[in-house]
Amino acid sequence: MNNNGNLPAMPCEVVEQYHIDQRQVPCGAPTLRERKVMSSGMTKREIMAMHMMQGILSGQDTNEMIVGDDECFAEFAVQCADALLAELERTK
Secondary structure (H helix, E strand, O other), X not given: OOHHHHOEOOOEEEEEEEEOOHHHOOOOOOOEEXXXXXXXXXXXXXXXXXXXXXXXXXXXXXXXXXXXXXXXXXXXXXXXXXXXXXXXHXXX
């Protein structure tokens, strides 16, 4: 699998505000500054695995789940996400 799955699923630009020391600016200049930062959030792989897990669990009766099923479901969800990413890359 290439790096595509580790790219941000929904990147967005966030404006951070911060104060600087008054001694570092000319008299009367504002001390509040802003900078734009890219926020990546969850990766494509993480989002896909989350949705796979949601689908897997939606079909399960949680009252009848066996101890250890959750680890199996999680592994399967990640495998499905990886398979989907590989197929998407293959069919570009």
